[in-house]
Amino acid sequence: MEDADRSKKVTIASLLCYVLLASPLIIAEIVILARTYNNPCDKPLQTFILVCIVTQGVSVLFGIIGHFVPPVKNILAVFGIFFIVWMGLGASWIAKSNDCSAIVPDLYKLSLAVVIIYFAMIGIAFCVGICLVCVGGAVLFAKKEDV
Numbered sequence: 001m002e003d004a005d006r007s008k009k010v011t012i013a014s015l016l017c018y019v020l021l022a023s024p025l026i027i028a029e030i031v032i033l034a035r036t037y038n039n040p041c042d043k044p045l046q047t048f049i050l051v052c053i054v055t056q057g058v059s060v061l062f063g064i065i066g067h068f069v070p071p072v073k074n075i076l077a078v079f080g081i082f083f084i085v086w087m088g089l090g091a092s093w094i095a096k097s098n099d100c101s102a103i104v105p106d107l108y109k110l111s112l113a114v115v116i117i118y119f120a121m122i123g124i125a126f127c128v129g130i131c132l133v134c135v136g137g138a139v140l141f142a143k144k145e146d147v
Helices: 002-036 045-068 072-096 105-146
Strands: none
Touching: 002 045, 002 105, 045 072, 045 105, 072 105
């Protein structure tokens, strides 16, 4: 029972951390999107940021609901896969853009920052996952030697 309580506290803490980190980014995205919405660009960076806002908002919402309704976590995993693909597409648009940095520099810089931030978060999560697997394997191996 104690492990379940600890797991619940960790889940709440990680969710709160995500909300606190994502909220300023979502606000910045909304503000810059509103300021640059009518300025054309050779790549659909406005659409990229708009879908990022919706995806981040739904992710936060499903994270909160998933804390109370476990099957929602499966939907969150599908959203995560979509978001990784969307970040790759956004990175491609940013790299192939010819005039966005000159016409709408704020939108271009925001799009670049969003891609960098989320790819860094994916990399950190991947490294943490590898470390957890290694530590878990070492603990399991140590338990087998004790037997």
